[in-house]
Amino acid sequence: MTDHTTRRRRTTLTPAQWIGRAVVALVLAVFTAFFILPIVWLILAPTKTNNELLLNGPFSVGSLDQLAANWNELFAFGDGVFATWLGNSAFYSFAALAITLLVSIPAGYALALIEFKGRRLLLITTLIVMLIPNTALVLPIFLELSAAKLIGSPLAVILPFSFFPFGVYLTYIYFSTAVSRDLLNAARIDGAGELRVFGQVAMPLATPVIALVGFFSFVGNWNNYFLPFLVVGGQKIPVQVGLSNLLANVPAFNPTTATSIVIQLPTLALATLLSVAPILIIFLFAQRFLVEGMTAGGTKE
């Protein structure tokens, strides 16, 4: 409110201020276009035929009928293998999500609120591993799994996906700032055991951090390409890996493609859109929650 009144009072702008504002507006416009136009294009492309895509304006709208035709072409490809890929992605991501929550939430809770030997060591290790890009461990994990003869098993994807030190760290931060020890001690004095303290006092308070950890775990695993690309094949690949297989059947990119079944560009665009649709939808619905979660602490002081 105060911002508005002070702005209204200074109605006359110097030329320098005008130029400043124009530059700011231009910068914002250019970057907004950069970030958003590719997504708009991706949403429109599957409504067109291949020729419309090549000849019409990039932001022209096709028709719903054509969208349905492209949809049918995509799901007919390889006896509906695209649906299998989507199902695999969902299976891997949800299974890993469940394990991640099951192990990370208690671990973060214990690191924050229970004293035990080795706590600091575990905490520092978690921090160090958390800051390593997750791709750095992919080849070593592949080598390990192939020594353990687990390559090709869904577990080879799910178990490494479940290891999520960032989630433990988030939970640790949450419990050490948002839940007081005194509250837990009061419950202990009332005779509650440790499991009840965790289950009935701490857990009900933990909903926001469970959602946040769940979100980051799901998004990270759904979008992961490198690990599943190495450890599973055939019918077991998730959609991210499937997409690149699809690419091999697009004549526009591979003129010498050997297969007789081809994928047209609008169908490939539809596949790309569907491969990110679950994540895009979560982003759209959870935006306020996420932005608040990401800046938690930063905005409160």
Add this chain to the structure above:
Amino acid sequence: MTVTSPPAPAGVVPTGRRRPAGRRATRVNAGQSRYGYLFVSGYTLLLIAFGLLPTLYAVYLAFTRNGAFVGVDNFVRVFNDYRFLPAVAHVALYVLFWLVSLIVFVVILAIVVHGIRVRWLGNSARFLFYIPGAIAGASSVLLWLFVLDPTVSPVSGLLHAMGYESLVNVVAVGNLPVVFTVIAFWAGAGGWIVIMYGALNNISTDVMEAARIDGASHVQTAWHIQLPMLAKWISYMGIMSLAAGTQLFVEPKILAQATKNVVPEDYSLNQLAYLYAFRQNDFSGSAAISITLLVVALGLSTVFIFRGKLFERD
């Protein structure tokens, strides 16, 4: 990716502000500590199985050949591979471009968006910048294949004006560092902008108000007050992005596939490690490259945790 990467979800970090949690309880309670172990047991197992063991196994592979200890032979062999140095150069150039563009544009955009007084406008801008973060991995590369292909691109006019007639022209090897920078920036910058924005909110309004009354322009306030306040976040972003950037894999991999190896399949270090394992069946060589990359990442993250002030340890 990388970005994105990701992985840990690229670029998302809570602030280090917190009360030291463990200080007050001085005596370790035996009953409690048993439950402490129980609560961390599952996570610790995963940490050992997918953090510690693979690292140790890769170290073992990197220093042996067919089970016999060979010292640094594997490292010497891969470093002398004619593909190794070009891959280092490719990755280094890409990381340089990416870091510079991240630092310059993320900081400018965060400050500009933070300066927007109209609330819904600022919020929408942040959200719109952040949304591409939803599209990572192979999907973002595929989307950019379309954007960079002059025949279908939403910016085909721009590409034609720059003299490009086909995808293969656009992704010529010399252009790749820029191409990968654009893709990584598109997907990853928004998350960092949101984080920087949060950090800017930490600057007390009194300080900003005082500067305005003293007649400081927006540029002066940004340069003398906001930028120093962001310094530790910028260094954090830089180090994380440097570590992630060295891991470049999915972008050149898919571009190689889409262009029938106009983009070479040994462009980046991780691709080379992949070729060693899958094409040459040489796990020792692959492990040597992986360990080299892992040491870089571990070094960066360890130095940052012990020297940086972002994660004060308790």
